[in-house]
Amino acid sequence: MAEQVYYEDIEAGSEIPALVKYPTTMQLVKYAGASGDYYQIHYDKDFAVANGLPGVIVHGWLTLSFLGQMLTDWLGEGGALLKLSGSYRGMNKVHEDIICNGKVTKKYVEEGKNCARVEIWAENPQGDKTVTGAAVVTLPSRG
Amino acid sequence: MTDEPVISEELQGLLNVEFGPEIYEVEKGFLKKFTEAIDDPNPAWRQVTPPTFPAALVPTALLHRLFNARTPLTRLLNGASELEYLQPIKVGDVISVTSRLTRLRQMEGKEGPTLFMFTEVTCTNQRGDVAVKGKNTYVKY
Numbered sequence: 001m002a003e004q005v006y007y008e009d010i011e012a013g014s015e016i017p018a019l020v021k022y023p024t025t026m027q028l029v030k031y032a033g034a035s036g037d038y039y040q041i042h043y044d045k046d047f048a049v050a051n052g053l054p055g056v057i058v059h060g061w062l063t064l065s066f067l068g069q070m071l072t073d074w075l076g077e078g079g080a081l082l083k084l085s086g087s088y089r090g091m092n093k094v095h096e097d098i099i100c101n102g103k104v105t106k107k108y109v110e111e112g113k114n115c116a117r118v119e120i121w122a123e124n125p126q127g128d129k130t131v132t133g134a135a136v137v138t139l140p141s142r143g
Numbered sequence: 144m145t146d147e148p149v150i151s152e153e154l155q156g157l158l159n160v161e162f163g164p165e166i167y168e169v170e171k172g173f174l175k176k177f178t179e180a181i182d183d184p185n186p187a188w189r190q191v192t193p194p195t196f197p198a199a200l201v202p203t204a205l206l207h208r209l210f211n212a213r214t215p216l217t218r219l220l221n222g223a224s225e226l227e228y229l230q231p232i233k234v235g236d237v238i239s240v241t242s243r244l245t246r247l248r249q250m251e252g253k254e255g256p257t258l259f260m261f262t263e264v265t266c267t268n269q270r271g272d273v274a275v276k277g278k279n280t281y282v283k284y
Binding site for chain 2: 021027030031033034035036037039051052059060061062064065066068069071072073077080081082083084085086087088
């Protein structure tokens with residue numbers, strides 16, 4: 001576990017440690033079962049291709065879960081997530097890396113809480129941004 | 144291409160109709176299955192749910208109507224998701240999920256007409272506190 005990050009440690013432009021995930025078809029089947037999203041584009045290649053897709057594609061929610069993991073790993077026990085959003089702009093294929101990134105865009109105090117706004121995005125190995133989004137977090141203070 | 148409208152009367156009729164509540168008990172096994180599926184080993188998720196857990200609190204009644212409504216557009220993708228956390232959702236909580244379709248928007252996309260369906264979900268715990276507010280956009284094309 002990384003050391004706790006504090007509000008005083010960050011500024012606009014601070015980067016969040018990247019997280020790389022590698023989803024397999026088996027993971028998509030597990031995710032379908034766990035989430036109840038059994039849409040066949042996520043595990044049936046013939047169905048996906050017949051729908052004009054390049055093959056089985058990763059659930060947008062699963063890629064957003066990876067971005068959520070990146071954020072909560074960074075926030076540690078002392079921080080918290082207040083808001084999380086993602087737009088599914090491109091498709092992540094299975095058996096390819098998904099690279100999760102984030103950057104602080106703003107820090108501010110609101111209602112006594114130390115908050116930060118974070119820009120988040122996921123990339124495929126070609127460097128295309130497949131999911132872009134934002135998060136609002138609170139961080140503990142050293143004071 | 145048929146002349147059938149993309150936004151049918153059936154879809155229009157679903158606008159701002161509240162669906163639910165659908166009740167989900169957050170059992171330990173349900174949470175374990177979810178965290179294993181997203182492959183997030185954080186030990187905090189043994190008791191508290193990870194950020195995207197509300198994806199598993201599906202407003203099935205609304206989605207069933209949305210996805211099966213008659214429209215000439217047959218293909219479906221998830222467009223965007225947004226979550227706001229007001230209370231943590233923990234093991235043992237009983238969550239009531241209500242949902243509604245808030246907006247329909249038709250656009251010309253790369254592959255012809257595209258329909259955006261904007262939905263909102265509210266997850267309320269057994270104490271009556273709103274735990275999570277969610278928005279999701281579904282795309283038919």
